[in-house]
Amino acid sequence: MAPPTITGLRGTGQLSTVTLDWTPVPWATVVDHYAVYVASGSTWTLAGKTVYPRFVHRKLGFTAVTRSYRVVAVDAAGNSSAPSRTVAVANKTSVTVSGRPIARVGYYDGKGEFALTPNRSADYLATFPNDVDYTYGVSVRDRDWCYLQPGPSDKWAGSKNHRVRFRFNLAARPTTDLDLALWLIDSHASLAGSALLSVNGTQLERIAFANGATKGSTLNDSTLPGSPLKPSYIERPLPRRLFKVGQNFVDLYKDTGSWIAFDAFGIYARS
Amino acid sequence: MTSSPPPGLDRRRFLQLTGLSAATVALGVSAPADAAAVAGAVDVPAGAFGLGVASGEPSADGFVLWTRLAPQPLAADGHGGMPREDVVVSYEVAEDRAFATVVKTGTAIASPALAHSVHPEVRGLQPGREYFYRFRAGDQVSPVGRTKTFPAAGQPAARFTFAMASCQAWYHGYFTAYRDLAQRAVDAVFFLGDYIYEYGIVAGGNLWRQGVSVGVEHGVEIETLEQYRLRYSLFKSDPDLQAAHASAPWLMVWDDHEVQNNYGSDNSLYGIPPKLFVHRRAVAYRAFYENLPLSLDSLPQGPDSLVYRRFDVGTLARLNLLDTRQYRDPLPVDEADRLSESRTIMGQAQEEWLYGGMTGSPAAWNIIANGVVITAVTDGRVEQWDGYPANRRRLLAAMEQTSNPVALTGDIHHHVAAELKADFTNPSSKTVGVELICTSIGSDGDGADTDAYAKDWLQHPYVKLYSGRRGYVHTTLTPTEMTSEFVTFPYIEADAGAQPKVLARFRTPAGSPRLEAL
Incomplete structure (x- = not known):
C-alpha cells in the first residue's frame, strides 16, 4: 500500500x-x-x-x-x-552579482585565504591581541584579517567577546542603501552563535549564524569534492543614512557562541 | 499445506480464524504454524542470516529471539538485499546444541516494513536453564545461538553472571572484547548504550579499524531510516559482535548515539528544531527496535518508544533498565537551572516507577543499568547525572532504602569503579551503592592506560579505578557478594588478536556496599 x-x-x-x-x-x-x-x-x-x-x-x-x-x-x-x-x-541573486563592490576583503570563492589560514587558530591571541581592525586599501588581506572570528566559547581565544572592524572610505554619501556581503566557509557545528552588526558605531541588528561543521578551523577550501565544510551566506542592507563622506567602519561583534570562518567580507553599492 | 486460506478468504480473516492477532503477525513476533501458505513462497537469497542471531529480555520461562534477513547487509537502501515481500521464518528451541531435544518451534513473518527482522517471544520454558536456538528461512539455516532463562520467580538463586559492554564505534577498531566475552557463556549481557554512532565514516578521518574500507554511502551523518538500518548492518557485520549476541541473552540500554550526539528528549545539540528532530528520533528508535532482541513493548509508536523496563532474576537480583535520554530536561541554561529541584534526567513517570521498584524489591541485589555516569565528577559534565543533581539526590535517597543497589553504566570510554555516596558534596557521607562503569568496546581506538581526564576522576576518594583502554566487565552475583572483573586489551586498531588482561577485580559484600580491591 x-x-x-x-x-x-x-x-x-x-x-x-x-x-x-x-x-x-x-x-x-x-x-x-x-x-x-x-x-x-x-x-x-x-x-x-x-x-x-x-x-x-x-x-x-x-x-x-x-x-x-x-x-x-x-x-x-x-x-x-x-x-x-x-x-x-x-534562489536569490547575490549582491556580489547584482551590486558594485565598494570595499572587500577575500574573494567570495568558497576558500578562506587570510592570516593564520588554514589551521593556526592557536596563534590568534599573539597575532591579534586587539582583534582585527582592517582598513581597506591599507591593510593586507593575509596578514591583517584573521581567517576565523572567535567567540566567547573559544578557550583558545581567551573565552571572551571578539570584534572585527572593517574601515573603508566613501568619496560621497551614498544615494541608496549599501549592502554587506558576509560569506562563511564554515562555522562551529553546535555553537555558531551570533554577532552584533553596527555601522559607524550605530547598532543595526544581531546576525545569527547557521551551524556549520566545525571543520573550518583546520580546512579552508569548501570547493573540494566531498569537502565537509558547510558554507553559509549572509547579505544585509546597510541604511545609507549611517554613512558619511570619508572613512566609515562596519563592526561585527561576536558575543555569543564559538567561531565563524570567513570566505569574504565586503560592502556593495546597488547598481 | 492443509490450512492455507480457502479461495475468497483474505489474509486478515484467515489470521483471525487462527487466533493470532494481525498485529503480532505483521510485526514479526508470531505467525500461524503453517504461515508459509499465507506468505506465499518467496525465494530467500543465499546468505540471508548475514547479520547473525540474538536473544534478549529473558524471563523465568522464555526470552525474545531475533534475526534479520540480510543476504547483502550493506545494500544502500537498508533492506539488506531482500525482496520487498514477506518471508516466513521458523525457529527451533532445543535443550542441546545438537538440537536432539527440541522443546519449542514456531514461525514469524519477516516483512519489509521491519527490514525483515523477526522478534519471536518464546514462553513456556523451564527456569534457570540453558537453551539453544536457530532459524530457518527458505532452504537456509541460521547459526546456532545459546541463551538462558532466568531463575524461577520468587525463588532464590545461587549465582548470576553477567557481562557489561558499551560504545562500539566500529570504525575505531576491532571488537576483540566481544571475541573474549563470547567465550564466557554468561547468564546475560548488559549493553549500556551507543550501539551505533551516527557520524559519517571517512578514511583518513575516523576510520581507524585497519584493513577495512567503506563506501561513500557511509561517509555522511545518518538521518533517514535507510541510513540508520545500514549503519546497524555495518556494525553488526562484525563476526565478534555476532558471536557475542549468539553467546547469551542481551539486555539493551540506549544512550545518545543511537539517535544523535548528546540529544535529549526532542532537543538536538545541533540546532535542529524539535518539531523536525522528532522525525529523526522516530526512525532512529525504529532501527534500534528492528536490529535488537527487544520485546514488542519497545516497538516505537511514532517518535516514542518504551525502553525502561524491569526483570527479576529469582530473588537474587532485580534488573532495572533505564532510559536517560527520551525524557530528560534540556541542558541547563545556567547554574541555577542546573541546581533546580525539579530537574530530571528520567522524567517523572520513570522516576516513580524506578523508586517504587527499588524500595519495594524482594531481591538481594538491585541493578540499575543506565546510559550516563551517576557518580559526581565535575559540575561541568552536564550531559551526565552531574547535570541533574536534584534527580541524583532523589535516586541516592531511594538507594538508601534499597537492598544492595548497583549501577551499571557506559558512555565515557573508560573503566571506572566508584562508590556512590549519600551526599556527594560530603565524601565522608555514607556509601549507599556502587557504580561499575564499563569502558568502550571500540570507541576511541587503542586508548591508553591513563590520560588528561584522569585527575577529574581520581581526585575523588570514592573513585577506585580509572583506565582508558578498551574492554568489558564481567560480574558474578551470589547471595553474599558481588565480584566485578575489569578486562582490558592492549590494542584494537590493528586487528582482533590482542589478548585480554584482567586489570582489576573488586568484591562488594552484600549488606555493605563498597569496593574492596582483590
Whole structure:
C-alpha cells in the first residue's frame, strides 16, 4: 500500500539555497524518508533525501534561477507515495552579482585565504591581541584579517567577546542603501552563535549564524569534492543614512557562541 | 499445506480464524504454524542470516529471539538485499546444541516494513536453564545461538553472571572484547548504550579499524531510516559482535548515539528544531527496535518508544533498565537551572516507577543499568547525572532504602569503579551503592592506560579505578557478594588478536556496599 501523498509543499529562496517545507504524513505511516525531486527543465532528478518535513537544496549558485520541486514519501517497507503537487521556487541573486563592490576583503570563492589560514587558530591571541581592525586599501588581506572570528566559547581565544572592524572610505554619501556581503566557509557545528552588526558605531541588528561543521578551523577550501565544510551566506542592507563622506567602519561583534570562518567580507553599492 | 486460506478468504480473516492477532503477525513476533501458505513462497537469497542471531529480555520461562534477513547487509537502501515481500521464518528451541531435544518451534513473518527482522517471544520454558536456538528461512539455516532463562520467580538463586559492554564505534577498531566475552557463556549481557554512532565514516578521518574500507554511502551523518538500518548492518557485520549476541541473552540500554550526539528528549545539540528532530528520533528508535532482541513493548509508536523496563532474576537480583535520554530536561541554561529541584534526567513517570521498584524489591541485589555516569565528577559534565543533581539526590535517597543497589553504566570510554555516596558534596557521607562503569568496546581506538581526564576522576576518594583502554566487565552475583572483573586489551586498531588482561577485580559484600580491591 502506498503511503499518503505529501500536502502543503511550499518553498522559499535564499542565497545559493532553496528551503522546502511540507506537512509530514501522520505517524501511522512509518516514513523511511522523503525524496525531493527537482527540475529546471522537463527532467526530474533526485535533489536529495531527508527524514524531516523540510529540505534545503544547496549549491544553487548566486544568480536567481527558478526551479520546480516535488516530494515523494517512502515508507519503512520501501513503498513510494505519488508525487506531491509541484512548486516553483527561485534562489536569490547575490549582491556580489547584482551590486558594485565598494570595499572587500577575500574573494567570495568558497576558500578562506587570510592570516593564520588554514589551521593556526592557536596563534590568534599573539597575532591579534586587539582583534582585527582592517582598513581597506591599507591593510593586507593575509596578514591583517584573521581567517576565523572567535567567540566567547573559544578557550583558545581567551573565552571572551571578539570584534572585527572593517574601515573603508566613501568619496560621497551614498544615494541608496549599501549592502554587506558576509560569506562563511564554515562555522562551529553546535555553537555558531551570533554577532552584533553596527555601522559607524550605530547598532543595526544581531546576525545569527547557521551551524556549520566545525571543520573550518583546520580546512579552508569548501570547493573540494566531498569537502565537509558547510558554507553559509549572509547579505544585509546597510541604511545609507549611517554613512558619511570619508572613512566609515562596519563592526561585527561576536558575543555569543564559538567561531565563524570567513570566505569574504565586503560592502556593495546597488547598481 | 492443509490450512492455507480457502479461495475468497483474505489474509486478515484467515489470521483471525487462527487466533493470532494481525498485529503480532505483521510485526514479526508470531505467525500461524503453517504461515508459509499465507506468505506465499518467496525465494530467500543465499546468505540471508548475514547479520547473525540474538536473544534478549529473558524471563523465568522464555526470552525474545531475533534475526534479520540480510543476504547483502550493506545494500544502500537498508533492506539488506531482500525482496520487498514477506518471508516466513521458523525457529527451533532445543535443550542441546545438537538440537536432539527440541522443546519449542514456531514461525514469524519477516516483512519489509521491519527490514525483515523477526522478534519471536518464546514462553513456556523451564527456569534457570540453558537453551539453544536457530532459524530457518527458505532452504537456509541460521547459526546456532545459546541463551538462558532466568531463575524461577520468587525463588532464590545461587549465582548470576553477567557481562557489561558499551560504545562500539566500529570504525575505531576491532571488537576483540566481544571475541573474549563470547567465550564466557554468561547468564546475560548488559549493553549500556551507543550501539551505533551516527557520524559519517571517512578514511583518513575516523576510520581507524585497519584493513577495512567503506563506501561513500557511509561517509555522511545518518538521518533517514535507510541510513540508520545500514549503519546497524555495518556494525553488526562484525563476526565478534555476532558471536557475542549468539553467546547469551542481551539486555539493551540506549544512550545518545543511537539517535544523535548528546540529544535529549526532542532537543538536538545541533540546532535542529524539535518539531523536525522528532522525525529523526522516530526512525532512529525504529532501527534500534528492528536490529535488537527487544520485546514488542519497545516497538516505537511514532517518535516514542518504551525502553525502561524491569526483570527479576529469582530473588537474587532485580534488573532495572533505564532510559536517560527520551525524557530528560534540556541542558541547563545556567547554574541555577542546573541546581533546580525539579530537574530530571528520567522524567517523572520513570522516576516513580524506578523508586517504587527499588524500595519495594524482594531481591538481594538491585541493578540499575543506565546510559550516563551517576557518580559526581565535575559540575561541568552536564550531559551526565552531574547535570541533574536534584534527580541524583532523589535516586541516592531511594538507594538508601534499597537492598544492595548497583549501577551499571557506559558512555565515557573508560573503566571506572566508584562508590556512590549519600551526599556527594560530603565524601565522608555514607556509601549507599556502587557504580561499575564499563569502558568502550571500540570507541576511541587503542586508548591508553591513563590520560588528561584522569585527575577529574581520581581526585575523588570514592573513585577506585580509572583506565582508558578498551574492554568489558564481567560480574558474578551470589547471595553474599558481588565480584566485578575489569578486562582490558592492549590494542584494537590493528586487528582482533590482542589478548585480554584482567586489570582489576573488586568484591562488594552484600549488606555493605563498597569496593574492596582483590
